[in-house]
Amino acid sequence: MRLLLINGPNLNLLGSREPSLYGAKSLDSIEIELLSQAKKEGVELDCFQSNFEGALVDRVHQGIGSIDGILINAGAYTHTSIALRDALIGSAIPYVELHLSNIHAREHFRQNSYLAERAVGVISGFGPLSYQLALLGLLSYLRQQQSS
Secondary structure: OEEEEEEOOOHHHOOOOOHHHHOOOOHHHHHHHHHHHHHHHOOEEEEEEOOOHHHHHHHHHHOOOOOOEEEEEOHHHHHOOHHHHHHHHHHOOOEEEEEOOOHHHOOHHHOOOOOHHHOOEEEEOOOOHHHHHHHHHHHHHHHHHHHO
């Protein structure tokens, strides 16, 4: 099984960007932990980050036919990108939306997600643990689909 982790804008600044809100771990350290967890689960995980909306859309498109599931922290594009939503839906690849902070306890404009409606699930508010929870949730969903 092959999974893709997509991280959107400004997530490359994790560890130094508002650590009181997002924590002190860098994106690299979160990815290393997640890659280790994926390996223990017997799955391959590719990681991708971009600050550019089109690059995120392109990466979703590249996964068609080769990726079984997507973990996505779209950052600010969660609340603004119809293009990313359309790419995810058009790809027909199951995905889990995830966030470090609880977006429902933040500014009003952050409480709306263009991605959540069609996601397998949404994990929000557990800091870096959100990535691991999202991985476990997506794997559970995909394994259940395979056994059906």
